[in-house]
Amino acid sequence: LNLLDAVARGKIIYGNASGASALLSPGGANTVLTSDGTDISWAAASGGGKVLQVVTAATSTEATSTSSTYADTNLTASITPANSSNKILVLISQSISSVGGRAGGGLRIVRGSTEIEEYLQISNVENQMGQHFLQHLDSPSSTSSTTYHTEFKRIDQSSTVTAQRNDSSGNATSTITLIELDYS
Numbered sequence: 001l002n003l004l005d006a007v008a009r010g011k012i013i014y015g016n017a018s019g020a021s022a023l024l025s026p027g028g029a030n031t032v033l034t035s036d037g038t039d040i041s042w043a044a045a046s047g048g049g050k051v052l053q054v055v056t057a058a059t060s061t062e063a064t065s066t067s068s069t070y071a072d073t074n075l076t077a078s079i080t081p082a083n084s085s086n087k088i089l090v091l092i093s094q095s096i097s098s099v100g101g102r103a104g105g106g107l108r109i110v111r112g113s114t115e116i117e118e119y120l121q122i123s124n125v126e127n128q129m130g131q132h133f134l135q136h137l138d139s140p141s142s143t144s145s146t147t148y149h150t151e152f153k154r155i156d157q158s159s160t161v162t163a164q165r166n167d168s169s170g171n172a173t174s175t176i177t178l179i180e181l182d183y184s
Contacts, residue, residue, distance in 0.1 A: 014040055050182040052086065055079045060171040063163040064099070068153055070108060073163035076149035079178040084141050089179040090148055092134040095172035096122055097165045105161040106153045109136050111146060120155060131174075148178060 007013060010026030017039065027033065027042030034043045057077035065071045079088060090109055098105070108118040117136040140146045154161045164172045 012040075052082055052180040052182050053079065054180075055178040056175060058173055058175045060164050060166070060173045062166045062171075063152075065152060065161050066154055066159075068155060070106070070151040070153045073107075073150045073152050073174065075163070075174045075176050076147060077176045077178050078145050078147040079180060080145045081140060081143055081180055083182070083184040084143050085183045087181045087183050088138045088140055088146070088148070089181060090116075090134075090136045090138055091177040091179070092132075092150060093175045094132045094134060094150055094152075095130070095164050095174045096132055096152060097130065097162050097172070099160045099162050099165065104154070104156040106155045107132060107134070108151050109134060109148065110151055111138060111140060111148050131172075148176065150174075150176070 007023065012024040012033075013021055014024050016022040024040065024042075030045050031042040032045045033040055035041075055077050057075070059074045059076075061074040063072065063074050073094065075092070075094065081088065092109060094107060096105055096107060104120075105122045106118065106120045107122055108115050110116065116138055117134065119132070119134060122132055134150075138148075150163075152161055152163055164174055166172070
């Protein structure tokens, strides 16, 4: 009997321990083909790292600050984790500029009312305008709706720090993306 004639749907031809050709039957649902470096077999798919959901939001609503106290940038998004063990990858593209002089700024990512990441000394060049790309892997330990947003402040100099600067050259846009990763 020719081995190729005996191959049924889902079976895999492989070399067995004695070096002969053999057939591996299909694995069960949600199994993956694994190798121990010598032999192959089916195993349960491991959890963790799988993307479960993606939420994104954007704003071009301008916000300005001359204060050393954090203020809202108008950039916000909410996500409801499926499991309290899951993590949220927070990706930010934040438009920050200084207007009318030099102004050093601070920018932070906030979950609810809790700061989870802070970046200082941004936007220090006079009339600088640009995007700042931030990321943070967060463990909210919750299955409730969780809101993330950014806040900014002026930390030195005497000018104005602006989020999503709107002027004659156009309106700047900032985005936030929340990616739930399965860690159950």
